[in-house]
Amino acid sequence: MITLYTWGTPNGRKVSIMLEECALAYRVKTVDITQGEQSHPDFLAINANGKIPAIVDPDGPDGWPITLFESGAILLYLAARTGKFLPACERGKYDALQWLMFQMGGVGPMFGLAHHFLRFAAEPVPYAIARYSAETARLYGVLEKRLGEAEYLASEYSIADMATFPWVARHEWQKIALDEYPHVARWFAAISTRPAVQRGMAVPAAAPAPVVSTK
Numbered sequence: 001m002i003t004l005y006t007w008g009t010p011n012g013r014k015v016s017i018m019l020e021e022c023a024l025a026y027r028v029k030t031v032d033i034t035q036g037e038q039s040h041p042d043f044l045a046i047n048a049n050g051k052i053p054a055i056v057d058p059d060g061p062d063g064w065p066i067t068l069f070e071s072g073a074i075l076l077y078l079a080a081r082t083g084k085f086l087p088a089c090e091r092g093k094y095d096a097l098q099w100l101m102f103q104m105g106g107v108g109p110m111f112g113l114a115h116h117f118l119r120f121a122a123e124p125v126p127y128a129i130a131r132y133s134a135e136t137a138r139l140y141g142v143l144e145k146r147l148g149e150a151e152y153l154a155s156e157y158s159i160a161d162m163a164t165f166p167w168v169a170r171h172e173w174q175k176i177a178l179d180e181y182p183h184v185a186r187w188f189a190a191i192s193t194r195p196a197v198q199r200g201m202a203v204p205a206a207a208p209a210p211v212v213s214t215k
Contacts (some may be wrong), residue, residue, distance in 0.1 A: 020197070114172065
């Protein structure tokens with residue numbers, strides 16, 4: 001059985017959504033990042049970078065256990081392990097991969113910095129708030145254009161959508177009104193109804209869940 005080390009963040013929930021979508025058996029070990037548990041030696045033995053999520057799969061690809069960190073790498077591993085949620089055709093696969101990289105390199109870091117300066121900084125930093133709010137809005141514009149052309153980010157529902165959804169679920173933290181991005185709102189509402197997504201977003205139960213709203 002796979003062990004998932006996680007907390008209630010967008011990066012953690014990418015992986016719990018994928019595990020639920022693939023109907024893989026897994027157990028959860030919470031890593032309370034609000035208490036610094038990510039820096040505990042026991043967790044650093046799993047992920048030397050001290051970040052969640054991480055997984056340990058006792059049934060690795062060569063018959064030996066495998067430990068993985070970085071949410072994008074975990075999603076790719078689970079897609080390869082199950083043959084699900086990454087298109088089989090070459091064009092579709094690379095379409096999904098480019099949008100996964102868009103999330104990893106753009107949406108995650110920029111939305112995360114917006115979260116920090118809008119919600120958690122000890123005092124307001126106007127330059128940083130303006131910079132990361134503007135970049136967040138720009139990235140929503142990219143998503144809006146793409147989702148006006150296609151139902152999902154790639155040619156079909158894929159790990160690219162699973163990676164992006166939990167970040168958009170915190171649009172209120174980013175001070176983004178989804179009704180200003182109707183194609184993103186349509187995509188968000190459709191994915192929100194998936195039972196596996198609902199279960200994955202509730203992992204771990206110990207972590208506080210963000211407000212999920214289409215308004």
